[in-house]
Amino acid sequence: MSFFRPNRYPGKLIAIEGIDGAGKSTQLRLLAHWLRSLDASVVEFEWRGFPVDEPFTPTSLALQHCDSFMRCLDRVKPALKNGSIVCADEYALAGMTRDLVRGMSRRWAQNLYAQAFKPAVTIYLRLPVEIAMRRLKPISPLMAGMDLGLSLIPEESFRLFQGRLASEYEAMAREHNFQIIDATAAIRDQQLQIREIVKRIIPTQRKQARAAAAASIH
Amino acid sequence: MSFFRPNRYPGKLIAIEGIDGAGKSTQLRLLAHWLRSLDASVVEFEWRGFPVDEPFTPTSLALQHCDSFMRCLDRVKPALKNGSIVCADEYALAGMTRDLVRGMSRRWAQNLYAQAFKPAVTIYLRLPVEIAMRRLKPISPLMAGMDLGLSLIPEESFRLFQGRLASEYEAMAREHNFQIIDATAAIRDQQLQIREIVKRIIPTQRKQARAAAAASIH
Numbered sequence: 319m320s321f322f323r324p325n326r327y328p329g330k331l332i333a334i335e336g337i338d339g340a341g342k343s344t345q346l347r348l349l350a351h352w353l354r355s356l357d358a359s360v361v362e363f364e365w366r367g368f369p370v371d372e373p374f375t376p377t378s379l380a381l382q383h384c385d386s387f388m389r390c391l392d393r394v395k396p397a398l399k400n401g402s403i404v405c406a407d408e409y410a411l412a413g414m415t416r417d418l419v420r421g422m423s424r425r426w427a428q429n430l431y432a433q434a435f436k437p438a439v440t441i442y443l444r445l446p447v448e449i450a451m452r453r454l455k456p457i458s459p460l461m462a463g464m465d466l467g468l469s470l471i472p473e474e475s476f477r478l479f480q481g482r483l484a485s486e487y488e489a490m491a492r493e494h495n496f497q498i499i500d501a502t503a504a505i506r507d508q509q510l511q512i513r514e515i516v517k518r519i520i521p522t523q524r525k526q527a528r529a530a531a532a533a534s535i536h
Numbered sequence: 537m538s539f540f541r542p543n544r545y546p547g548k549l550i551a552i553e554g555i556d557g558a559g560k561s562t563q564l565r566l567l568a569h570w571l572r573s574l575d576a577s578v579v580e581f582e583w584r585g586f587p588v589d590e591p592f593t594p595t596s597l598a599l600q601h602c603d604s605f606m607r608c609l610d611r612v613k614p615a616l617k618n619g620s621i622v623c624a625d626e627y628a629l630a631g632m633t634r635d636l637v638r639g640m641s642r643r644w645a646q647n648l649y650a651q652a653f654k655p656a657v658t659i660y661l662r663l664p665v666e667i668a669m670r671r672l673k674p675i676s677p678l679m680a681g682m683d684l685g686l687s688l689i690p691e692e693s694f695r696l697f698q699g700r701l702a703s704e705y706e707a708m709a710r711e712h713n714f715q716i717i718d719a720t721a722a723i724r725d726q727q728l729q730i731r732e733i734v735k736r737i738i739p740t741q742r743k744q745a746r747a748a749a750a751a752s753i754h
Contacts, residue, residue, distance in 0.1 A: 375610055377651060381603040388595045429647035433595060 320494055321428050322410065322436035329398030330519055331363075331435055333409035335487060336443035337480045338461045339450030340501045341508070345443065346407045348509045349516065353403055358520065361397040363406035365390045374465070376420035383413045384430045391434060398435070403520065410434035411494060415486040419479065420466060438519040440494050441512055442487060445501035447480045538712055539646050540628065540654035547616030548737055549581075549653055551627035553705060554661035555698045556679045557668030558719045559726070563661065564625045566727045567734065571621055576738065579615040581624035583608045592683070594638035601631045602648045609652060616653070621738065628652035629712060633704040637697065638684065656737040658712050659730055660705060663719035665698045 325331055332349070334342045350360045365387055374382070387410065394404045410431040417427040454461065457472045463479030464472065491498065497515045499508050543549055550567070552560045568578045583605055592600070605628065612622045628649040635645040672679065675690045681697030682690065709716065715733045717726050 375606070377606045378603050381599045381606070385596050385599040385603070388593070388599070392593055426647055426650060429644055432644060 320436050321432055322434050323432065325398065325435035325438070327395075327398035327435075328401040329404060331398070331404050331406065331409070331437040332516060332519070333406045333411070333437040333440045334443065335408060335411055335440060335496070336501060337445060337447065337450050337483050337487070339454040339480075340443035340445040341505065342407050342443055344505060345441075345499075345508055345512055346405050348505075349512055350405055352509075352513055353405075353516070353520075359397070359400070359402040361394055361402045361404050363390055363394055363404050363409065365406065365408055365412075376417070376422055379420065379465075380413075380417040380422050380427065380430065383416065387413055387431070388433065406437070409437060409440070411440065411487070411490060415483050415490070418486050419463070419482040439515060440496050441515060442491065442496040442498050443501035443508070444484075444498050447477055447484060449502060450480060451476055538654050539650055540652050541650065543616065543653035543656070545613075545616035545653075546619040547622060548657075549616065549622045549624065549627070549655040550734060550737070551624045551629070551655040551658045552661065553626060553629055553658055553714070554719060555663060555665065555668050555701050555705070557672040557698075558661035558663040559723065560625050560661055562723060563659075563717075563726055563730055564623050566723075567730055568623055570727075570731055571623075571734070571738075577615070577618070577620035579612055579620045579622050581608055581612055581622050581627065583624065583626055583630075594635070594640055597638065597683075598631075598635040598640050598645065598648065601634065605631055605649070606651065624655070627655060627658070629658065629705070629708060633701050633708070636704050637681070637700040657733060658714050659733060660709065660714040660716050661719035661726070662702075662705075662716050665695055665702060667720060668698060669694055 334346050334349075336342050346362075350362070353360045397404055414427045414431055417430070418424060451457065451473065454476075457476045459465075459472070461480070462472045462476040464475050466475070466479060468478040469475040487496075490496070499511055501508065552564050552567075554560050564580075568580070571578045615622055632645045632649055635648070636642060669675065669691060672694075675694045677683075677690070679698070680690045680694040682693055684693070684697060686696040687693040705714075708714070717729055719726065
């Protein structure tokens, strides 16, 4: 079940989700490296670092994030058409969870992202908020969701904000068929699990992938 | 019937809709002048002139328009709270019709604007596209919807684009209970009709309004 649009292109979309500090970028970098070693064409979905007009309301932030998201999606369409693997360090659900946590209605936020292509797989890096916080210090205002006014203390705000994001992700896990990875495990172990998951969605390269699975992780 | 949010504030929202060239600004200026002569507090909903990042896709344009719309709505909330009359030269349906004409789905566009307050009244200035075009010459690219690629000739593009907007408005007339004004009539006659319509939604000032109805139009 998913409200996303089916991806009718030959290319595959791989989404990695998780709270800040879960290790998404690290795992994605390793995954892309491995996929490229298998001669796969890999393209990154570069959604991070969007500009936000200040001061913003939750609605305005939601609309601007979605605009930025849809522009990224437009940019990777040619890659999907030519059969590439598009790796997204946060995809539509990341935008949605943030909108929900900022008080937007579920129906509204789902509709906003309804034009997003359904990913071939969504890998969810599950990490307790306390561990994420230790990894990320010092905490940036955006990661702490300081605009929500949950607390004036960044650490406390981070705990509450990222905790809510985590709850939203957990609630979505079944609907979007999350492949859950324990993000407290060693980076190498997580990566091996991720590669096993990804191998299933690149069937034409399965044999090649299996052969390389034993290869060292760079 | 309307998918908008009810306006629970004491203030009233008056929306004037119509294709470009229908005379919305003229009628709204006269209406505001008259309302102020009745000691009403009148605030304008200033949606026009939003910046658009180039190059845009229909989705991006829709999201940016809606962001601009919601910011305007935030700015007039205090006025609605204190009982003012907010006059909108184009309101949510103007954004929606443009989205629909650019190919966005009705469900998506409706949801996008679902947070807009339902206006107390929507006045629709109905004007044939041919007459609008004569009034507006020279035609600007945005008014002609040149981004849609309907025609390379601005006049032809305007005819097609504004014709589609008009069709969308006509289709919405019943659902949103449009008060339809014949925009080919004399400016003064249209204004008198509009004032009669507006008088119904400002009941506390009805008597005063009735007394002033015979007064000259400035």
